[in-house]
Amino acid sequence: xxxxxxxxxxxxxxxxxxxxxxxxxxxxxxxxxxxxxxxxxxxxxxxxxxxxxxxxxxxxxxxxxxxxxxxxxxxxxxxxxxxxxxxxxxxxxxxxxxxxxxxxxxxxxxxxxxxxxxxxxxxxxxxxxxxxxxxxxxxxxxxxxxxxxxxxxxxxxxxxxxxxxxxxxxxxxxxxxxxxxxxxxxxxxxxxxxxxxxxxxxxxxxxxxxxxxxxxxxxxxxxxxxxxxxxxxxxxxxxxxxxxxxxxxxxxxxxxxxxxxxxxxxxxxxxxxxxxxxxxxxxxxxxxxxxxxxxxxxxxxxxxxxxxxxxxxxxxxxxxxxx
Numbered sequence: 650x651x652x653x654x655x656x657x658x659x660x661x662x663x664x665x666x667x668x669x670x671x672x673x674x675x676x677x678x679x680x681x682x683x684x685x686x687x688x689x690x691x692x693x694x695x696x697x698x699x700x701x702x703x704x705x706x707x708x709x710x711x712x713x714x715x716x717x718x719x720x721x722x723x724x725x726x727x728x729x730x731x732x733x734x735x736x737x738x739x740x741x742x743x744x745x746x747x748x749x750x751x752x753x754x755x756x757x758x759x760x761x762x763x764x765x766x767x768x769x770x771x772x773x774x775x776x777x778x779x780x781x782x783x784x785x786x787x788x789x790x791x792x793x794x795x796x797x798x799x800x801x802x803x804x805x806x807x808x809x810x811x812x813x814x815x816x817x818x819x820x821x822x823x824x825x826x827x828x829x830x831x832x833x834x835x836x837x838x839x840x841x842x843x844x845x846x847x848x849x850x851x852x853x854x855x856x857x858x859x860x861x862x863x864x865x866x867x868x869x870x871x872x873x874x875x876x877x878x879x880x881x882x883x884x885x886x887x888x889x890x891x892x893x894x895x896x897x898x899x900x901x902x903x904x905x906x907x908x909x910x911x912x913x914x915x916x917x918x919x920x921x922x923x924x925x926x927x928x929x930x931x932x933x934x935x936x937x938x939x940x941x942x943x944x945x946x947x948x949x950x951x952x953x954x955x956x957x958x959x960x961x962x963x964x965x966x967x968x969x970x971x972x
Contacts, residue, residue, distance in 0.1 A: 676746035679833050680788025684842030686859050691836055694869035694915050695862045713765050717805055727753040735796040742885030744833045746793045752803045760793040760802040771808040775815040779804050790819050795826035837881045841914035869915045871963035872905040873897050877912045907941050909959040931967040
């Protein structure tokens with residue numbers, strides 16, 4: 650007999666089969682409270698690892714959008730430009746927003762943002778407003794207004810438990826939008842961002858899917874976006890310095906190559922730079938030189954470091970790596 654966990658596992662397999670690499674610095678990500686999380690997400694340094702149950706929650710939210718729009722239109726609001734993508738000027742095709750839609754009422758257009766929330770979160774939103782209750786949602790609509798040139802957003806939140814709706818007209822906040830733009834441009838230029846807290850026991854960090862890479866003892870995923878040779882360029886593309894700054898084919902980005910060397914700030918260890926590699930030392934004293942084995946000249950030393958290509962480090966914890 651099939652069990653609930655079998656269904657959840659199937660949901661995870663289905664999501665993993667279509668996931669690919671994120672490669673898009675969208676409005677919902679730019680507004681995240683931890684800029685290190687934004688930087689690691691943009692470079693796809695970790696797997697999201699959502700449970701099957703949570704994936705079903707996300708799916709419910711997506712399905713709710715059609716119902717909310719039908720209700721808005723029944724009340725006389727016209728909705729258009731659904732899932733329209735708008736690029737940030739100067740973002741080289743890597744930064745932008747995918748709109749839930751544009752809402753038109755009495756000839757005026759608004760950025761439309763729709764969310765679902767459990768009863769507790771919904772009460773917080775409806776009592777305190779989106780700016781105070783959901784800062785990431787607030788940043789998302791500000792970024793959307795910046796990229797569309799509109800000066801008002803219609804924020805709609807549905808209570809998942811009671812189906813109650815909350816509507817808020819959010820005015821454009823230029824200072825907030827400009828700060829988000831500056832941050833986004835820094836991230837695509839390879840800024841590492843800053844952790845929201847350096848404490849290992851910080852509550853946001855303990856629940857974060859990036860924790861094992863950001864603060865833990867796990868090496869990031871190994872592919873072109875986590876490689877120090879890759880640079881974000883115009884057209885949403887990436888180039889590789891190892892191969893003469895050639896544009897990396899899209900179907901190759903998720904695979905990487907044997908020349909991969911981690912971007913040092915992605916690894917939660919002190920780094921030193923050698924002529925052929927990046928050198929790390931774990932808290933237990935294990936010395937790791939990250940580079941392709943063929944790139945290093947022979948080392949005749951009893952205390953020689955462990956020379957490991959990224960493919961052998963990816964996803965491993967420091968304790969799994971021995972000399």
